[in-house]
Amino acid sequence: MSERNIVVGLDLGSHRVRLLVAQVDDQGRHKVLGLGTAPGEGIRKGLVVDFDAAVAAISQAREEAEASSGLEIQSAFVGVGGQHFRVIRSEGVHVKDGPSREISAEDVRQVVRVARGLQLPAGLRILHTLPVDFILDNRAGIEDPVGMDGVRLQSQVLLVLGDESILENSAKAVRKAGLEVEGLVFRPLATAMAALTRDEKDSGTVLLDIGEGCTEILVLHGGSLSHAEVLPLGGGNVTRDLSIALSISLSDAERLKMDFGAALSKMDDDMAFPITQLGASEERHVTARTLRGIVDPRLKEILELAWDRAQRTEVARRPSTGVVLCGGASLMPGLSSLAAELFDRGVRLGEPVNREGLLAELQDPRYTPLVGLLNYGFQRLIEEGSEGGKARRSGRAVGRILKAFGRG
Numbered sequence: 001m002s003e004r005n006i007v008v009g010l011d012l013g014s015h016r017v018r019l020l021v022a023q024v025d026d027q028g029r030h031k032v033l034g035l036g037t038a039p040g041e042g043i044r045k046g047l048v049v050d051f052d053a054a055v056a057a058i059s060q061a062r063e064e065a066e067a068s069s070g071l072e073i074q075s076a077f078v079g080v081g082g083q084h085f086r087v088i089r090s091e092g093v094h095v096k097d098g099p100s101r102e103i104s105a106e107d108v109r110q111v112v113r114v115a116r117g118l119q120l121p122a123g124l125r126i127l128h129t130l131p132v133d134f135i136l137d138n139r140a141g142i143e144d145p146v147g148m149d150g151v152r153l154q155s156q157v158l159l160v161l162g163d164e165s166i167l168e169n170s171a172k173a174v175r176k177a178g179l180e181v182e183g184l185v186f187r188p189l190a191t192a193m194a195a196l197t198r199d200e201k202d203s204g205t206v207l208l209d210i211g212e213g214c215t216e217i218l219v220l221h222g223g224s225l226s227h228a229e230v231l232p233l234g235g236g237n238v239t240r241d242l243s244i245a246l247s248i249s250l251s252d253a254e255r256l257k258m259d260f261g262a263a264l265s266k267m268d269d270d271m272a273f274p275i276t277q278l279g280a281s282e283e284r285h286v287t288a289r290t291l292r293g294i295v296d297p298r299l300k301e302i303l304e305l306a307w308d309r310a311q312r313t314e315v316a317r318r319p320s321t322g323v324v325l326c327g328g329a330s331l332m333p334g335l336s337s338l339a340a341e342l343f344d345r346g347v348r349l350g351e352p353v354n355r356e357g358l359l360a361e362l363q364d365p366r367y368t369p370l371v372g373l374l375n376y377g378f379q380r381l382i383e384e385g386s387e388g389g390k391a392r393r394s395g396r397a398v399g400r401i402l403k404a405f406g407r408g
């Protein structure tokens with residue numbers, strides 16, 4: 001097995017930095033070889049806020065994955081998120097001027113290049129270019145114009161933009177931790193690759209990744225992206241609320257949340273839980289009613305805000321559109337049913353849909369973004385291993401969202 005068949009994904013999360021190394025064999029089968037995780041020190045809401053701490057966390061995750069895989073890990077596809085991301089639409093036009101009227105792969109690249117050539121606000125960088133539609137001699141709705149005859153080719157694309165210096169600092173921390181950056185990836189797109197079936201991407205789905213510091217919102221339809229947004233709220237807010245309201249340390253609050261959280265809804269209101277307040281030497285007890293009064297409004301707020309943003313798309317307003325939840329906070333017992341009630345939609349937990357070659361512990365909505373980064377890496381491997389039309393065709397075989405998942 002050549003080294004070229006190894007793919008590494010690295011998710012820079014605020015709660016945990018996670019690194020996964022996997023291999024694809026000659027038959028195209030995937031197998032995870034190693035996993036490393038470390039507390040997401042130095043990373044907050046998608047930003048590197050303490051450079052040395054972030055480097056140490058990434059190094060720790062790399063070393064753990066190296067120990068478990070027996071491989072030396074040199075580079076990774078790095079998933080990044082944060083509120084600084086935005087998605088804009090752009091258009092390009094390309095008119096063929098040679099004797100041939102047949103649209104070539106180069107014509108398509110050229111018309112997409114034109115769409116990317118718009119004047120960007122200062123300090124922003126294009127991370128992905130996602131073709132939405134091609135129009136050939138005024139005929140819209142063309143997915144892949146290569147091989148067709150025509151003169152005037154237009155492209156409609158979505159550009160995923162991120163803050164240049166935030167992205168550069170994330171990349172710098174990864175490099176300082178001994179890894180080359182094979183690509184920076186807008187994490188929610190990777191999450192969608194792993195979490196959703198092809199049907200869900202086609203018929204319309206709202207994907208919410210509720211992590212520690214952020215809630216990432218993605219609306220997909222027709223195999224393509226309708227909306228992407230990142231809210232600066234997550235499970236960490238619930239922990240902080242508990243810590244402040246009960247005067248307990250953050251680590252005690254985290255434990256209390258994990259143990260009881262929204263599972264309270266199933267418990268007796270008067271059931272008591274022990275806590276030790278800051279500065280106190282003796283335990284006290286709080287009731288399930290009190291805890292629920294702290295946790296539930298925050299979870300409701302996060303879900304309602306995310307839903308409100310998603311509702312800006314026509315797709316999310318359709319009653320048939322389903323909701324998929326990922327991220328650690330989605331594991332709060334009762335969260336899915338709360339979401340189903342608030343949104344009046346079908347809601348499911350978004351574990352990775354393709355389990356091939358995965359370790360059992362990765363079948364968990366906390367790991368879906370990381371598995372998505374591997375999928376993205378494998379896709380790039382396929383594209384780079386083939387040329388021209390062949391590359392584009394293999395892209396199509398695994399779904400349009402992947403083909404559209406452009407590189408900047």
Ligand SMILES: Nc1ncnc2c1ncn2[C@@H]1O[C@H](COP(=O)(O)OP(=O)(O)OP(=O)(O)O)[C@@H](O)[C@H]1O
Nearest residue numbers: 013014015016211212213214235236327328329331
């Ligand atoms: N079983 C669980 N029950 C309740 N909450 C949980 C559970 N497991 C994890 N969490 C919460 O999920 C959050 C972490 O989620 P996740 O691991 O997806 O975050 P992250 O990807 O590191 O962070 P971010 O994406 O915000 O940068 C924490 O607030 C944690 O308390």
Ligand SMILES: [Mg+2]
Nearest residue numbers: 013211327369
């Ligand atoms: Mg996350």
